Amino acid sequence: MPQNFVMNNHQSVLAIIEHHLDTRHQEYQSYNDTIEIYSLDKGILVIEIDKNNIMLFDNNKKYEFPKLSSNFFSVLDNLID
Numbered sequence: 001m002p003q004n005f006v007m008n009n010h011q012s013v014l015a016i017i018e019h020h021l022d023t024r025h026q027e028y029q030s031y032n033d034t035i036e037i038y039s040l041d042k043g044i045l046v047i048e049i050d051k052n053n054i055m056l057f058d059n060n061k062k063y064e065f066p067k068l069s070s071n072f073f074s075v076l077d078n079l080i081d
Contacts, residue, residue: 034047
C-alpha cells in the first residue's frame with residue numbers, strides 16, 4: 001500500500017478506506033464524510049474526514065491524522081483486530 005495519499009478528494013479517501021475494510025471483511029456503513037465500523041466485541045469505530053484531518057474515534061480515544069498514510073492503516077488495523 002502506498003505510504004501517503006493526497007486528500008484533495010474526500011470521495012477518493014473514503015473509497016480507499018472502504019476498499020481496505022472490504023479486504024479485511026469488516027462490516028461498515030458509509031455516509032457523507034463518515035464511516036462507521038461495527039464489531040460485536042469492540043462496538044462502533046467511527047472515521048470522519050474533513051478538509052484538514054482524518055479522525056478516528058473508538059470508545060476510549062480520538063486519533064487524528066493529517067493525511068491518509070500507513071500509520072492511519074496501522075492504527076485502524078490494531079483497533080479492528
